[in-house]
Amino acid sequence: GAGVSQSPRYKVAKRGQDVALRCDPISGHVSLFWYQQALGQGPEFLTYFQNEAQLDKSGLPSDRFFAERPEGSVSTLKIQRTQQEDSAVYLCASSLGTTPHTGELFFGEGSRLTVL
Amino acid sequence: GENVEQHPSTLSVQEGDSAVIKCTYSDSASNYFPWYKQELGKGPQLIIDIRSNVGEKKDQRIAVTLNKTAKHFSLHITETQPEDSAVYFCADVRWHAGNMLTFGGGTRLMVKP
Numbered sequence: 001g002a003g004v005s006q007s008p009r010y011k012v013a014k015r016g017q018d019v020a021l022r023c024d025p026i027s028g029h030v031s032l033f034w035y036q037q038a039l040g041q042g043p044e045f046l047t048y049f050q051n052e053a054q055l056d057k058s059g060l061p062s063d064r065f066f067a068e069r070p071e072g073s074v075s076t077l078k079i080q081r082t083q084q085e086d087s088a089v090y091l092c093a094s095s096l097g098t099t100p101h102t103g104e105l106f107f108g109e110g111s112r113l114t115v116l
Numbered sequence: 117g118e119n120v121e122q123h124p125s126t127l128s129v130q131e132g133d134s135a136v137i138k139c140t141y142s143d144s145a146s147n148y149f150p151w152y153k154q155e156l157g158k159g160p161q162l163i164i165d166i167r168s169n170v171g172e173k174k175d176q177r178i179a180v181t182l183n184k185t186a187k188h189f190s191l192h193i194t195e196t197q198p199e200d201s202a203v204y205f206c207a208d209v210r211w212h213a214g215n216m217l218t219f220g221g222g223t224r225l226m227v228k229p
Binding site: 010012033040041042043044045048059091098104105107108110112 | 122150152157158160163173196204207216217218219220221222
């Protein structure tokens with residue numbers, strides 16, 4: 001596809017369940033980012049990949065959050081033992097350059113996670 | 117936490133009027149300031165950006181101004197149209213602190229026809 005694709009668009013999980021969110025970046029984009037957006041707030045940085053290397057994971061809120069991009073294209077954000085405070089929209093973004101933010105960041109439509 | 121403060125949180129204007137959204141940042145090392153527009157149910161989309169060596173940039177009805185001394189930058193939308201209604205986010209990037217985008221809290225702009 002032409003843009004960043006995320007799936008699922010909506011996910012409802014019971015507290016304690018594990019979830020996996022998928023991101024297909026724009027083909028050829030080297031940089032990939034995950035952001036968390038709580039209702040009514042701005043996106044907050046979670047983690048950054050350059051190709052398959054996870055160069056920054058300083059924004060991951062706890063060790064229940066894990067992200068990977070094993071072949072330098074598709075990325076998965078996994079949340080273990082979900083809690084209600086994990087409810088948010090998870091946004092994936094990609095950019096062409098190897099240096100973060102020297103170019104436009106293209107966002108997907110997000111995966112909305114609701115933890116009951 | 118936020119290093120970028122954005123005001124106002126909501127803004128309602130009449131179609132054809134101008135809208136101004138202001139952001140302040142705290143780190144003097146910040147040197148890139150993009151603005152993103154987010155429509156309901158969609159991801160943010162870049163609409164304009166400015167780098168620290170420029171004071172103003174314009175693209176048709178939108179413009180951004182940067183005051184490095186005061187550490188603030190503003191988005192100006194002229195001749196607003198109903199399709200400008202959305203949430204707007206400012207952001208900054210500090211090249212020597214992880215290079216990550218740090219977003220403001222957002223401004224919900226409503227343009228009344």
